[in-house]
Amino acid sequence: xxxxxxxxxxxxxxxxxxxxxxxxxxxxxxxxxxxxxxxxxxxxxxxxxxxxxxxxxxxxxxxxxxxxxxxxxxxxxxxxxxxxxxxxxxxxxxxxxxxxxxxxxxxxxxxxxxxxxxxxxxxxxxxxxxxxxxxxxxxxxxxxxxxxxxxxxxxxxxxxxxxxxxxxxxxxxxxxxxxxxxxxxxxxxxxxxxxxxxxxxxxxxxxxxxxxxxxxxxxxxxxxxxxxxxxxxxxxxxxxxxxxxxxxxxxxxxxxxxxxxxxxxxxxxxxxxxxxxxxxxxxxxxxxxxxxxxxxxxxxxxxxxxxxxxxxxxxxxxxxxxxxxxxxxxxxxxxxxxxxxxxxxxxxxxxxxxxxxxxxxxxxxxxxxxxxxxxxxxxxxxxxxxxxxxxxxxxxxxxxxxxxxxxxxxxxxxxxxxxxxxxxxxxxxxxxxxxxxxxxxxxxxxxxxxxxxxxxxxxxxxxxxxxxxxxxxxxxxxxxxxxxxxxxxxxxxxxxxxxxxxxxxxxxxxxxxxxxxxxxxxxxxxxxxxxxxxxxxxxxxxxxxxxxxxxxxxxxxxxxxxxxxxxxxxxxxxx
Numbered sequence: 001x002x003x004x005x006x007x008x009x010x011x012x013x014x015x016x017x018x019x020x021x022x023x024x025x026x027x028x029x030x031x032x033x034x035x036x037x038x039x040x041x042x043x044x045x046x047x048x049x050x051x052x053x054x055x056x057x058x059x060x061x062x063x064x065x066x067x068x069x070x071x072x073x074x075x076x077x078x079x080x081x082x083x084x085x086x087x088x089x090x091x092x093x094x095x096x097x098x099x100x101x102x103x104x105x106x107x108x109x110x111x112x113x114x115x116x117x118x119x120x121x122x123x124x125x126x127x128x129x130x131x132x133x134x135x136x137x138x139x140x141x142x143x144x145x146x147x148x149x150x151x152x153x154x155x156x157x158x159x160x161x162x163x164x165x166x167x168x169x170x171x172x173x174x175x176x177x178x179x180x181x182x183x184x185x186x187x188x189x190x191x192x193x194x195x196x197x198x199x200x201x202x203x204x205x206x207x208x209x210x211x212x213x214x215x216x217x218x219x220x221x222x223x224x225x226x227x228x229x230x231x232x233x234x235x236x237x238x239x240x241x242x243x244x245x246x247x248x249x250x251x252x253x254x255x256x257x258x259x260x261x262x263x264x265x266x267x268x269x270x271x272x273x274x275x276x277x278x279x280x281x282x283x284x285x286x287x288x289x290x291x292x293x294x295x296x297x298x299x300x301x302x303x304x305x306x307x308x309x310x311x312x313x314x315x316x317x318x319x320x321x322x323x324x325x326x327x328x329x330x331x332x333x334x335x336x337x338x339x340x341x342x343x344x345x346x347x348x349x350x351x352x353x354x355x356x357x358x359x360x361x362x363x364x365x366x367x368x369x370x371x372x373x374x375x376x377x378x379x380x381x382x383x384x385x386x387x388x389x390x391x392x393x394x395x396x397x398x399x400x401x402x403x404x405x406x407x408x409x410x411x412x413x414x415x416x417x418x419x420x421x422x423x424x425x426x427x428x429x430x431x432x433x434x435x436x437x438x439x440x441x442x443x444x445x446x447x448x449x450x451x452x453x454x455x456x457x458x459x460x461x462x463x464x465x466x467x468x469x470x471x472x473x474x475x476x477x478x479x480x481x482x483x484x485x486x487x488x489x490x491x492x493x494x495x496x497x498x499x500x501x502x503x504x505x506x507x508x509x510x511x512x513x514x515x516x517x518x519x520x521x522x523x524x525x526x527x528x529x530x531x532x533x534x535x536x537x538x539x540x541x542x543x544x545x546x547x548x549x550x551x552x553x554x555x556x557x558x559x560x561x562x563x564x565x566x567x568x569x570x571x572x573x574x575x
Contacts, residue, residue: 038165041242045129045162048245052077052128056258066265072324073247073254075338076331080246081123083359084366087426087459089119091378094417098464099395099407101382101421108381112153121158126234126370129161130245134373135181136228136380138388154384156377159229166231166241173241176227179203203227223387228380232373235365243369246362249330257323264316278303332358356429363428371423378421386413393418402468426459433458 050056051073061067091109093101109115126132134156141152159181167178181201189195200211205226210218222228233243280301287294294303328335334356385392393411395403403409411418440457443449455463 034165041131042162044245047251048128048130048248051247051251051254056255066262066269068261068265069258070254070261072257072327073250076247076250076327076333077124077127077245079333079337080331080359080362080366081120081127083428084363084370084425085119085123087428088115089371089374090424090426091374092422092424094420095406096408096417097411097420099401099403099409100393100411101418102464103399103401104382104385104392105378105421108154108385109156113156118156118158122232122370125158125161126232126243126366127246130234130243130248131161131164132232132234132373133159133161133164133166134230134232134377135159136230136377136384138384152388154381154388156381164229164231166229168241174231176229176231177204179227179229203229224380224383226380226383228384230373230376230380232369234369236369246366247331250327253323253327253330257320257327260316260320260323264313264320267313267316276303329358332362334359360429367425371425374423375421378423379419382419382421386411386418401464424456 051071054069054071054074056069056071057067091102091105092098093105109118122132122134137155137157139153139155141150143149160183163181163183165180165182166176167180169175169177179202181203182198184196184198187195187197198213200214202209202211204222206222208218208220208222209216231241233241234246235244237244278301280298281303297303325335337356337359390413393413395401395409397403436458440449440454444451444454449457451467452463455466460466
């Protein structure tokens with residue numbers, strides 16, 4: 001088995017291999033102080049991204065020799081990301097601000113940004129690097145070259161952790177006192193040639209400075225009064241501001257797995273095309289190829305295939321199985337989660353939680369960090385809107401959200417409750433809707449649960465809007481039923497005025513005293529005299545919908561009108 005040597009990123013950035021480096025264009029130039037403080041972290045990022053992108057070897061074998069790289073590192077990482085963020089994240093706010101804040105957050109996350117993509121990038125940066133940096137910026141309104149107007153929007157920008165150089169408070173590792181964003185990019189020089197530039201942005205609570213190749217190009221006050229960058233450690237390490245990646249513990253195991261798989265491939269290839277050993281004869285005298293018989297060999301000549309090595313194949317396969325099992329145990333992802341065949345059953349959500357308990361433990365460990373981080377991101381979003389779009393802090397009566405008792409119709413930018421929100425991660429495991437509905441129905445009948453809480457339990461992200469949608473649908477149905485009854489009443493009135501009989505008497509005409517007319521069959525019953533029918537539609541409504549004469553003509557035509565003669569086409573019946 002060949003040994004694996006991961007060269008430091010500074011060496012790989014200068015070499016020609018394809019492993020990931022600190023930036024796509026190579027290492028940025030770091031000062032001695034920056035390298036001393038951030039060097040170990042950047043080396044860790046480089047190693048993690050090299051594993052994630054499948055660059056598990058620091059050397060290449062000769063052409064034609066197998067070099068297997070089974071990237072379980074990425075398979076486990078993507079599974080954990082999807083398990084955590086696959087069903088999205090919903091945001092709530094205190095009761096006082098529910099009429100305004102949820103709509104603002106929904107607009108920023110889903111209209112101004114692609115929520116699913118942003119959450120995936122956040123999860124990917126955190127799961128691979130171990131640290132996630134999120135910048136919140138406001139993009140001013142503009143008109144493009146085609147004349148289309150684009151409104152202002154709040155951008156949520158997950159940053160490459162390798163480009164981030166934060167400086168924390170010496171006594172509070174959650175408080176940023178200075179943040180530097182530094183990376184390389186391609187641009188056009190003044191001479192018109194393509195050139196690599198280094199962009200640097202320095203953020204403090206008071207100022208924002210931008211540099212190109214250490215030359216100051218812009219300096220302006222920070223309108224938010226705080227650094228608009230949130231740091232989320234993926235797995236918290238006590239006493240350190242940095243986090244760990246999800247698959248940090250299986251790097252060596254995955255590398256050993258690939259080396260063992262390569263050795264097994266060599267054994268298989270060796271026995272598929274074995275080496276032929278000829279003793280006492282010359283190979284040039286023997287005819288090569290399939291279905292050939294060699295004869296006339298010298299007396300002491302001997303020809304045989306070289307064997308050996310297959311004895312270790314079973315042990316190598318058992319070793320591979322042990323390594324794969326160890327990776328599943330280290331990460332907490334069950335072997336059945338990656339597609340292994342398993343019997344189909346109607347396992348309940350509680351039983352699945354017990355079966356996936358190691359994965360659920362990792363899930364809860366992650367959402368503790370990310371829920372708090374996303375709530376801080378929402379705080380920066382609302383702060384940006386308070387400064388750039390203060391009119392959005394007033395309740396809009398034209399929306400579907402109705403103002404309830406105790407809710408504010410105008411938010412106070414100086415009140416801390418304005419910027420408070422709560423991140424809610426839906427249950428990642430499948431939910432048995434029938435069992436959940438029975439439980440919710442029992443709670444509702446006992447008065448221990450509200451309809452809004454029931455919808456939230458079923459996974460509804462915006463339960464208040466859903467309830468308003470249900471109420472509006474009931475109102476629309478009632479209005480449609482009322483309109484139908486109104487039309488039916490008018491039709492019955494017109495029939496009574498035309499025929500002199502009420503609907504339900506079999507069509508027999510009635511006298512004013514309720515007795516059947518002369519010549520009408522007697523049923524032995526006396527019908528109460530027909531009372532004058534009160535008008536059911538005023539003139540404005542009748543004029544708006546259908547005039548009385550038009551309705552009368554339509555009824556007479558439908559009831560007594562002649563039918564136009566019809567002619568059958570014999571050709572249609574011959575087909």
